[in-house]
């Protein structure tokens with residue numbers, strides 16, 4: 001993430017939008033179960049909210065410095081430094097997988113599809129994969145200058161999730177974001 005992005009993800013403005021609007025929409029009527037994996041926690045706004053709705057939360061972050069800061073902040077969350085395209089857990093280890101506002105940071109479509117396949121692999125039967133990502137607005141594009149910005153097309157997402165093995169896929173558009181859910 002560039003410096004602006006890293007700063008913004010830690011602000012109250014972003015936390016309120018994420019936890020007041022995006023996460024409630026993404027997780028409406030979803031039971032994540034008691035073993036949840038979060039992909040791309042970043043500064044931890046999503047982590048702080050997710051740990052209140054599940055028994056056990058594990059968060060997998062690519063950036064080493066962010067991982068270290070998260071581990072210091074959350075003593076009750078297992079923070080793992082690694083990539084969501086190569087998840088270091090066994091098949092079926094989780095009841096829910098969540099990622100918010102991180103897919104556009106995965107540089108290629110092939111890597112995003114690998115992430116979807118990994119989410120499917122680590123979910124047990126009846127598990128759910130859900131989350132959100134940003135739509136490409138002018139402010140969003142400005143915030144990502146010099147940063148990875150591989151925006152997901154929400155219209156193409158259902159087929160991509162089904163190709164990864166998911167069923168009962170739903171994608172919903174918000175004002176500047178979309179949410180999705182997919183059953184394992």
Ligand SMILES: C[S@@+](CC[C@H](N)C(=O)[O-])C[C@H]1O[C@@H](n2cnc3c(N)ncnc32)[C@H](O)[C@@H]1O
Nearest residue numbers: 040041042046061062063083084100101102105
């Ligand atoms: C914009 S932040 C989102 C943080 C948080 N989920 C939120 O909604 O506020 C995206 C995070 O995804 C992380 N990330 C990008 N690619 C990743 C990957 N392949 N595996 C795990 N984390 C990744 C980035 O390092 C960054 O911390």
